[in-house]
Amino acid sequence: MKYQIVNLAISAGGALAATSGEFNVLSMNVAGLPEILNSNEVPGDKTTNSEEIGAKFAEYDYDIINVQEDFNYHAYIYSTDTHPYRTATSGGVPFGSGLNTLANFNWVDFARVKWATCSDASENDCLTPKGYTFMRAIIDDGVYVDVYNLHADAGTEDGDEVARAANLKQVADAIDANSVGNAVLVYGDTNSRYTRPDDGITVFATQNGMTDTWVELIHGGVVPTVESICDNPSLVNTCETVDKVFYRGSPLLSLTATYWNYESTKFLQSNGSILSDHNPITVNFTWAAGSSLRQSGYWGGPHGTWFTDVTALASKTSPKASVLSFRGGSRLDSVGLTLTDGTTFTHGGTGGDAATLTLNSGEYWTSAELCQGQKSGETRNFYIKATTSAGRTLEAGTSTSDCATFAAPSGWGIVGYLGQDGDEMDQLAFVYAPQ
Template structure:
């Protein structure tokens, strides 16, 4: 595994947690459509080819692998792969999306989303529920990256390009909604090229502030204006394929791409034939925890709408909490705090009883206990207890036997929240800042 712990710090739970490291990703369209529908001009038997792909996934041990067109030969890939975390198939044609992830990291959420628009103008893109997937990958304790896998509409007819533009916009809008303030990776089969301007592939840069590491590292920052076609296996990195990667860091986590490559020659049959009609691509990243904002791990269940105070906190200089305000009864209804500059954060519903604590001069909110339980078949936060640097406490809700305590690093304090909410607190984490 290429992931390495470079620097260490005390985590919220008192154990050593990484503050910097590296990881690798791979994107590969595995050509898993049934042979009768598409032979993909790939020699050999698709069953055997799929088993070989799984073997090579394990051999090279990329940390987060996205596959597309993983339809009717999914089981053969998984039978020879050894990654500890893998998404369950959504089915073969015509039931599944063909999108799956194999990883060395776990995640706290996973969602499959179908495209709102598809086109059969030149390909049978409406035959299956193609779309994108979302997960929040756990790189380390309190270190998360939102990871999206996608397979956009194919073809170059007017209807195809309109559908593909809509697909890419759908993902960009989802990033704005679900990944505000977070580090993000988007990669997969975009079926798009920079020279097809109607596709709008630059939307991830213009709308979401992301970089393409191929443009950054291979093209010297210059977006191509003349179409180039890659051979398979590719003999050069400068040619452009429709398989792409986009990334950004956040105030919580710096990300930098350090290596980009077509992995074509690593994914060949014994006789030198290709395993897929797409050139797989890999990128290596380094990461480091934020110097002015960090976060705890999450507690609770993956339900409700995502929220984050990170973007607002990133505009502040040395933010400090002055008033804590919670609501709760049988469960934790809401959490909130007011900063010393008057900025107020509130998340959750309006039920329960209100409890409040005004911090004294020099007093910091240093730790929080959360307890979770089941309500209507979903995991929610039932209880919170805040403890300050002076030993004072504030609580709300009803304690359970399933609890965790999060403590700010030495010299830091809790200044905000991120998580998921509705009428109550579903999933919750805390934002730390130096005090």
């Protein structure tokens, strides 16, 4: 496992929490279409090749592996892989998307999303529900990275170009809706090249502020204008493939790409033949927790609309809470707070009874207990109890037997929220700042 804890800090609850570290990722189209539909021009038996791919995943132990075209030979890959966290297959052709993730980290909020637009102009892209997946990977306690895996429309006919650009724009819009204020990784088979402007591959840079790791590390930040097709296996990194890895950091977490490589020579059959018609890509990242903002873990369920106070808090100097305000009855209806500069954050609905606490000078919010339960088949937050540095408390909702306490690091306090809401509080986490 490549992840290493570099620095540690002691939280208010006495637990050690990592403040920096490293991890790596791999993107690989595993050529898992049924042989009768597509041989992918790969020698050998696909069952045997898939078992070998899984064995190499285990051998090299990449931290987050996104695979595409993981259709009818999925079980053979998983039979030889040893990663502790793996998504369940959505099925072979024509039922599944072919997208899966194998990781050394757990995650929350996993979702599969089908493309809104597809084209059969030159390929059978509408045969399967291709699209993208989303997960919020837990790199460490309170350290999250939103990970998107995608497989865009193939081909170069006009219909393909329109569909592919729409696919990439759909992911970019999802990032704007669900990953505001978060660190993000987007990688997979984009079927795009920078020398084909109609592909729309620049959307992640222009709309989401993301960086292409290949452009950054191999081409010095300069987007190539001359097409360079890769051999397979590729022995050079300067050629361009349609498989790409994009990233960005956030006020909560800085990310730095430090290494980029085609892993082609690591994924060969015993006779030297390729295992896939795509060159696999690896990227190494270092990360560091924010110096002015951090977050807690999440509690509750992945329902409702995403919200975050991170972007507003990032523009402030030394934010401090002055008033805490909750609403609750049978469940937790809403949470809010007012900062000393008058800024107010409120999330959730208007039901339940109101409870407020005005903080004294020098007093700050140090920890929160949350309790969750089931309502209409969905997990929601039922209860909150806030405790301040002076030992005072404020609570709302109804306690359950499924609770967790989130404590700010020593010398830090809770100054905001992030999570998902509707008429009530579905999923909730807290934003910390130095006090």
